[in-house]
Amino acid sequence: QSALTQPASVSGSPGQSITISCTETSSDVGGYNFVSWYQQYPGKAPKLMISDVSRRPSGVSNRFSGSKSGNTASLTISGLQAEDEADYYCSSYTSSSTWVFGGGTKLTVL
Amino acid sequence: EVQLVQSGAEVKEPGESLKISCKGSGYSFTTYWIGWVRQMPGKGLEWMGIIYPGDSDTKYSPSFQGQVTISAGKSITTAYLQWSSLKASDTAMYYCVRQGDYDFDYWGQGTLVTVSS
Numbered sequence: 694q695s696a697l698t699q700p701a702s703v704s705g706s707p708g709q710s711i712t713i714s715c716t717e718t719s720s721d722v723g724g725y726n727f728v729s730w731y732q733q734y735p736g737k738a739p740k741l742m743i744s745d746v747s748r749r750p751s752g753v754s755n756r757f758s759g760s761k762s763g764n765t766a767s768l769t770i771s772g773l774q775a776e777d778e779a780d781y782y783c784s785s786y787t788s789s790s791t792w793v794f795g796g797g798t799k800l801t802v803l
Numbered sequence: 804e805v806q807l808v809q810s811g812a813e814v815k816e817p818g819e820s821l822k823i824s825c826k827g828s829g830y831s832f833t834t835y836w837i838g839w840v841r842q843m844p845g846k847g848l849e850w851m852g853i854i855y856p857g858d859s860d861t862k863y864s865p866s867f868q869g870q871v872t873i874s875a876g877k878s879i880t881t882a883y884l885q886w887s888s889l890k891a892s893d894t895a896m897y898y899c900v901r902q903g904d905y906d907f908d909y910w911g912q913g914t915l916v917t918v919s920s
Contacts, residue, residue, distance in 0.1 A: 727905035744906035797847040
């Protein structure tokens with residue numbers, strides 16, 4: 694069982710905003726602001742979308758944003774587009790100097 | 804341009820050994836941690852471990868400690884993931900990743916390992 698819990702699926706219509714949560718269930722990851730988010734299309738390698746909770750790497754659309762409140766990090770996608778349909782994973786650094794991924798969330802654009 | 808290029812797909816039988824590779828280019832190979840991520844068929848991402856090629860310092864996930872070995876050849880800018888005795892449950896896609904600050908900023912294309920008798 695992962696130390697990071699994500700909803701299995703979320704959905705939204707084009708133009709809407711959706712939020713994917715990532716809740717820390719272990720004290721090993723608590724308190725760190727080293728949460729990152731990855732987008733993965735079927736059959737493709739994941740791509741970094743958000744790092745350090747809210748930093749967007751160069752080239753990533755500003756429709757993607759990240760935040761954290763307490764022990765829950767969130768990825769928000771605004772102005773939802775068909776091309777956003779993918780799997781999304783959060784990841785966090787731990788107190789053991791290791792990393793852990795969330796279970797992943799499948800985003801469906803209706 | 805930063806690139807991580809992995810070795811090709813492998814089909815092995817249970818009990819066999821295997822070493823897959825990941826060649827980095829376009830950056831200073833010895834000054835970035837490089838790691839491995841497993842994705843079993845239809846499942847999520849699992850962090851396996853990471854190595855600092857500069858001094859070969861290595862960290863493993865408790866789930867993979869003792870199950871695999873991560874190494875690197877800094878002169879040839881290549882990282883490796885190896886098994887001494889494969890199991891059917893090792894069937895998965897394996898990605899190498901470059902660690903940025905506290906993220907994985909570049910990913911290899913993946914190496915599919917199939918273990919079947």
